[in-house]
Amino acid sequence: MIYTLSGIKGGSGRSTIAEHLTVWLAKSGADILLVDADEQGTASDFTAWREHTLDGNVGYTLVQLIGANLRKQVETMKPKYDHIVIDTGGRDTTSQRAALIVADVALIPIQPRSHDVWTLSKLTEMLGEIQASRLEPLTVYSFLNRADITSADNREAAEALSSMAELGFVPHAVKNRKAYPNAGAKGLAVFEIESPDQKAVSEIDALFNHITHGSLISTTEA
Ligand SMILES: Nc1ncnc2c1ncn2[C@@H]1O[C@H](COP(=O)(O)OP(=O)(O)OP(=O)(O)O)[C@@H](O)[C@H]1O
Numbered sequence: 767m768i769y770t771l772s773g774i775k776g777g778s779g780r781s782t783i784a785e786h787l788t789v790w791l792a793k794s795g796a797d798i799l800l801v802d803a804d805e806q807g808t809a810s811d812f813t814a815w816r817e818h819t820l821d822g823n824v825g826y827t828l829v830q831l832i833g834a835n836l837r838k839q840v841e842t843m844k845p846k847y848d849h850i851v852i853d854t855g856g857r858d859t860t861s862q863r864a865a866l867i868v869a870d871v872a873l874i875p876i877q878p879r880s881h882d883v884w885t886l887s888k889l890t891e892m893l894g895e896i897q898a899s900r901l902e903p904l905t906v907y908s909f910l911n912r913a914d915i916t917s918a919d920n921r922e923a924a925e926a927l928s929s930m931a932e933l934g935f936v937p938h939a940v941k942n943r944k945a946y947p948n949a950g951a952k953g954l955a956v957f958e959i960e961s962p963d964q965k966a967v968s969e970i971d972a973l974f975n976h977i978t979h980g981s982l983i984s985t986t987e988a
Pocket residue numbers: 775776777778779780781782783804806808854855856911912913940941942943944946947950
């Protein structure tokens with residue numbers, strides 16, 4: 767399966783979720799390729815810190831691929847891996863579109879803040895163009911990231927997201943927790959830390975179980 771972390775708002779959490787999904791999929795022994803498709807190189811920096819922390823045993827393969835070539839190169843590499851995770855930058859770029867064309871599943875983290883919610887109509891426009899140019903439809907999952915701890919505060923953003931069917935909103939929020947930047951600074955996922963934040967571990971499990979089992983799709987089909 768090819769997953770891309772997408773969206774057109776900077777800082778929404780794409781890299782954090784891409785890193786977690788990569789490590790989460792790899793921990794069961796699957797062969798994972800993490801594609802850093804952002805010039806900023808956050809996924810590459812994370813991997814460099816991980817190499818340092820884990821004495822080189824990061825548990826997945828990292829490549830940097832930018833631009834229109836990304837699609838062809840990912841297609842070439844696809845047979846060699848069980849799953850591919852692509853981390854894109856937060857703008858409507860050639861890399862972002864190439865990732866959305868080659869992927870099976872797009873994951874879109876959204877912060878429950880007005881400036882982020884305002885980007886949703888531009889995002890659905892871009893996704894509409896992508897869907898129109900694909901042979902097979904792209905499965906899209908959006909979810910709240912850096913959500914407030916009290917769920918009432920997230921309601922408005924959740925309602926806006928669920929009103930746009932093309933965004934495939936899933937009600938598994940990742941909340942705003944220090945555990946994410948703290949683990950990331952060492953190149954680790956929240957579930958790899960000694961004495962982990964159990965709430966962070968549970969919410970990541972819930973989100974990824976939902977996404978990887980495709981329960982949204984099966985519920986719709988049932
Ligand atoms: N759930 C969370 N709780 C707390 N901090 C978070 C959470 N998710 C992400 N962050 C922090 O928010 C910042 C932005 O996250 P991240 O780099 O993952 O976003 P991005 O969408 O990849 O950004 P960019 O547009 O720069 O690529 C980072 O400092 C990260 O540690």
